[in-house]
Amino acid sequence: MQLPIFCCGRRYTQSDRDSASIDTITLKQRTGLDLEIPPIDKGFIKRSIEASTDLADTPLCSIVNFLSNVGKNWKMADYPRRKIYVNHLCRYLGYSRAMAENEANWIALLLCASNRIYDSLACELGDWNMVDRWICREEVNLKALPLGTLLHLLPGNVPLSAVISMIRAAVTKNRSIIKLSADDPFTSSAILQSFIEVDAKHPVTTSFSIGYWPRSDSEVGPQFAKHVDAIIAWGGNDLLAWCQKHARESTDIIKFGPKRSLTIIGECDDFEEAAKRVAFDASVYDQRACFSTRQVFVMDSIYNDFKEKLAKAMTLVSELIPKGQATLDELADQALTLQQNRFLTPELLFSDAWSIVDIDSRLAEPHCLGRTIYLQKIAQPEAVYPYIDKSVQTVGIYPHGLGERLRDELARRGVSRIVEVGSHNVFRLGGSHDGLLPMQRLVRFVSQEAPSSQIIKGMPAEIDQVLILENDEFLDFIP
Amino acid sequence: MNNDLQWGIFLLTTQSPGLTPEEVIRRATDYTLYAEKLGMNSAWTLEHHFTKYGLVGSALTQAAFLLGKTATINVGTAINVIPTEHPVRLAEEVALLDQMSGGRVMFGIGRGHFIKDYMVFGVDMSKNTEMLMEGYELMMQAWATGSCSAQSEYYNFPKVDVNPPTYTKPNPPVFTVATSPETLEWAGSKGIPLLLTAFYDDEELLGMMQFYNEIADANGHDINAIPHVLTRIGGAATTFDIRAASVPLLNWWMDEFTGASSLYTTQGKNIRGYDWHRRRREQAIMRGEKKPSAGSQKVIDINPIGSPQECIDKLSRSMEILGVRHAAFGFEAVSDSVQIVKESMDCFNEEVLPKITLPEKVW
Structure with a gap:
């Protein structure tokens, strides 16, 4: 079977490619079956890095509602995309049907959990409104801006990680380039396809690019690593070493697992x-x-x-x-x-x-x-x-x-x-993930600070630093 | 023209404001004759009742007339609502037309979603999935063996001979419009080719086809040999902005369609077997498309409507993604002007379709 790749929320087809003939990459599965996936070419890299998206300016409610709209499809047991996904997990990844159905149920739950998304943001950022607007906090107005473009290096052991990674990226308004795991090349593509089905033009949809390159590849991965603002690395120390080798010094590396x-x-x-x-x-x-x-x-x-x-x-x-x-x-x-x-x-x-x-x-x-x-x-x-x-x-x-x-x-x-006990797989609201509050790492906080005319707590007068220096009054103003 | 590509026309027979019924019916014949002249492979008639969304109540009657007026083009129904007619009578009529036309008839089947049809014809709409499946089996039995019998809740009669036998062996081509998962699953299990709807974008259709293919493959059908037909609204123009010009008519068309269906009203809410349709409507509302006509922009975006180059790009992509080799276009949906419709048909024939390359690989 041939797997698709997606550039900026759109299926990357033969006619999109730089050259007519391509050699697909073979992904060997644990069941012994092979999958084929087209390689990423220069056009894909350029478009996925340079494309603009409206996601940063999209209100959180529109993002959350969109995810919920998609999740409602996944909630339907006979949603074709869900059925295909379940079949693929069984046939290629060797999941039992109950395990695969459970995975699809979790996808539905996570996408539909609108209130939980707001609450998670509130827990991690202090106020979910901060991703939309300036929020007054003590002496500043604070806003949480997206980092920009994230590179997700996904794991293959837990399909749900793909969903979690995608939701976190979307609600913090980041663009995403996803490298599929050879051990689970289905989950993130299935979710993106369900995004496209609901609204191909939604900023969430167009913010995702999905593809694959082998670890031995020295062209594609480093190109992405060099251009993104953060790398979300689900994997071991060798993956971390790869990120450190290829990313810019200023690039955040957010690592999960193995544990x-x-x-x-x-x-x-x-x-x-x-x-x-x-x-x-x-x-x-x-x-x-x-x-x-x-x-x-x-x-x-x-x-x-x-x-x-x-x-x-x-x-x-x-x-x-x-x-x-x-x-x-x-x-x-x-x-x-x-x-x-x-x-x-x-x-x-x-x-x-x-x-x-x-x-x-x-x-x-x-x-x-x-x-x-x-x-x-x-x-x-x-x-x-x-x-x-x-x-x-x-x-x-x-x-x-x-x-x-x-x-x-x-x-x-x-x-x-x-x-x-019995809840190992349930990440409760407000909980940490491998020592982090992950969404806090996916935004950049910017503060607009109060003017000198705003008298601060414990300070008896307005801050006029030159006057204070002239009169040598610094110590007098210390409460 | 790409020799492997087949193309056709959908006869919408919509009576938009300003047109008389006589004009609508006459034009459908006229368009079919013009389609044949342009070398199209297929013309498709549509069945609708009690609505100006489509004036043709009997798709087979119109197909019969058109088959009689033409010599080369194949004419199909898209579709006959099987549960509201007796399947054995349909089997006879299709076989007769197949004989009379020398094998040029195609037969589209489905269960429809217009509540009023079921009310008037006295059929329980919530049973229509089972009736469609049983009706199909009866027709196939009649064509394959020359006789059929039934003992079920819906059809109950002793063995009868069905005449005439079909001209096409083993039977005339059968298609279905399947959009709900249940019908898709059934169609896949039988390997019945799909008439892929113009209201769904490529990715939605691909999702349906992948689902269908899994079932078809598991049931021993060669999925690469199933001749699905992509249906699209078609409109190409070089002298004016046809996308903008098509909006008023498409708005009216979409509203008329949804109103006639009644599936999204309180009355339709509890009818079994349409959860997926209602979910799609809910999706649209959540996207902010409160009135059905708000979906017109989506129809314009997903269908080849625009300059010839826009049509080439869109259609090439659809054919590439879906891997289909037969597309039929509803040219009437973008304009009620005969001149504009015929110009679109000419433009597709001369400028668009020759530049469509059919892919070897489906992505």
Whole structure:
């Protein structure tokens, strides 16, 4: 199948290209199927960098309403674009249908969540109005302007990241150039196509360009990196190094992932509830997401009962969200893990869809994924501290109240989020993302400051610096 | 002219203010004869009832007359509303026309969305999807075997012979206008070629086609061999701004269409099977297009209306994106002047279509 690329919200066709003949790039998928995508040419680069857009002058309400209008289509189970997307995730990325449908549901939810978008901006910027107009704050009028053009280097493990990245860019009124991940070349294109279907001329639509280039390419990526105002890099240290090598010094690099996540189960009576929630956190995205739990620390006193319930819960969740297709390498890795632990684990629990491995005093990394939970006994919740550092994104805690006892030390050691078990994938309003409030990083604050005639708090008179110097009164004016 | 490209005319038969019914009907025949003279491959008749949006209540009757008046052009219906007619009678009529025209008839089918039609003809509109599907099966059965029978909620009769057999084997070409996901899914499963609507832009149509293709492919149809037809409003002029000139008529046309459909009124709100249509209307309102006529600008933007070069650019892109090789144009929608309509047809023939290159690849 041939994938499309888009320049400034418009499908980039053969007749748009600089030259008539092209060699497409092959993207090998985990299912063994190949996809073809046309390369980006000079015309695409020039147009996507130089094109003007009205997005910066578009009122936030128009942007949010547009996203909601698109989201309502995604909310319809028989929306053709949604059906195609779900089929592609299943056929090419190996998702189970339930996983893919869940992904489409999240796309609908995120796009439709108008109030949440306003509230997120308010949380991160202080006032959502600031992206539209000057807001009086203390002694200044403050406005949040877009950075300009963002380069999104998207991940392939969590399709939803594409939606989040696109929404953040749109509501902060930035233009976007998106590099698709070879592991998920569908999500952002599907969303942009749904934008085009609703309104091809909307400034949000025309603000997005989407394409692909291989990491080995030395022309296209560096060209973009050199011209954009910020790079949103979803990936590891080598990606960060690439950004630092090719971006201008003044270019902001906003990095997300890769991270690991874990769970702490303290003393509790309702093992069954706790187990169900852990099972969910360990099953979404088959543990490929940063927030997926891979290692679960359980209080000694409830360990065996919890383990038993967890096994049942893993089966239940695997029926609700069947596991996706693994690659041969992943399967081999998972089989090896099971074989190794057969000798180490008192009672190894596993099925085709999941496994629970008991471990003592070691970090469950590298992890073989595939819904493998490393379960570890602890005498007290504080015993998890040695396993915490800046590579930990999310720590799920059950019961939730235990979080208050642990949060200071967890935060000090470097975690990004502390959540209730069962909510690893839900980013609550106002929450941080890998240590950042991301939308704050996507705007440039400009202040128009009060004139000298405006007497400031604690100051008895108007500021006339020359007069103050002449009369040597500086100290007199210090409140 | 690109030899691989097929083109045709849509006979809108709209009675816009200032035209008499006689003029409208006479012009439709006149345009068809002119289309044949220009070498067009197809002419399409439309079925509408109780509205000046379209004066032709029987698309097949008009098609029969036009087939009789012409010698080479194919004439199709776009479409017959299957649930409001008996499918076996339709199968007979189409087969008869196919025989009489020597295989020049094409048959478009659908379920329509004009509430009044269903009220007057006494058919439950909320059942029309099932009736369309069953009606299609009956007609195909009749053409394939020469007989058919039915035992269902909608059609119930013993086996009967259906005459005459079709001239075209196994049956005359059947098309459908499918816009709702449910109908698209059905059409894809049967491999029925689509008449791609002029009200949708390329990207929307592509979304529909991709969805259709997935289903068609899964059902064993060769998706590259399905002869979809792109329908577009066409208007080309070199001496005046045809885009601006077309606005008043398009405004009237769009309002008349929406009013006649009644699908977006309280009455239409609860009719099953039209959620997608209502969602599209909601989309338009959220875009700020409160009156249907506000969508005229979108119609102008997505259709080849403008200078010859604008028409070439737009049509080339549509053909490239959608990968279709047959386009039919409603030339009447941009003007009620015969002279302007014929100039547009000439312009398409001489300046636009020869410069359309059909792509090898669909993007």
